[in-house]
Amino acid sequence: MASTGDVTRILHELEAGDRSGFDDLLARVYEELRVLARAQLRAERADHTLAPTELAHEAYLRLVDHRKVNWANRAHFFGAAAQAMRRVLIDHARAKSTQKRKGEHVTLSSLGADEKPHTMPLETVLAIDQALRRLEMTDKRLVRVVEARFFAGLTIRETAEALGISHATVSEDWRLARAWLKRALSPDAAA
Numbered sequence: 001m002a003s004t005g006d007v008t009r010i011l012h013e014l015e016a017g018d019r020s021g022f023d024d025l026l027a028r029v030y031e032e033l034r035v036l037a038r039a040q041l042r043a044e045r046a047d048h049t050l051a052p053t054e055l056a057h058e059a060y061l062r063l064v065d066h067r068k069v070n071w072a073n074r075a076h077f078f079g080a081a082a083q084a085m086r087r088v089l090i091d092h093a094r095a096k097s098t099q100k101r102k103g104e105h106v107t108l109s110s111l112g113a114d115e116k117p118h119t120m121p122l123e124t125v126l127a128i129d130q131a132l133r134r135l136e137m138t139d140k141r142l143v144r145v146v147e148a149r150f151f152a153g154l155t156i157r158e159t160a161e162a163l164g165i166s167h168a169t170v171s172e173d174w175r176l177a178r179a180w181l182k183r184a185l186s187p188d189a190a191a
Helices: 004-015 019-041 052-064 074-098 122-136 140-151 156-163 167-184
Strands: 105-108 118-121
Touching: 004 019, 004 074, 019 052, 019 074, 052 074, 074 122, 074 140, 074 156, 118 122, 122 140, 122 167, 140 156, 140 167, 156 167
Parallel strands: none
Antiparallel strands: 105 118
């Protein structure tokens, strides 16, 4: 695991305009990104077309592709990584859906209380993304919690650190977000 101080120092250097630190940042956080990615894809079929290394790589590239980097610290960086992984997984799901390969699945962290990753149809992943876009209009923090917990597989503690909020707030937001998503994704909501 990369030192919190080292990562924060590199992030501050990047924010100050020293772009030479990207290689050092990658060396220090890449394995942690791969661990997050593996957690996302753990239960996926062996022949799934998106490997953990690819997910980690794509998320990192999206993070560092921004013109202005303004991460406050290591936790903030990994919160941004959760958002990037969500975008990568959603883009992957859309591409697969466009190719008309119905029945393909992506493994994500559970929305339920069991905290175990499970596999779900791509159509469900896309429906969750659409629901999160609606939720973001009223409560962005709930969406950030879902991104961290559901798409990046972060724990309550890691999510609290990444978002700069208390463990109790993350627990409550996670409960509220799951309830909101359950209602938003129910067959009655579509009517």
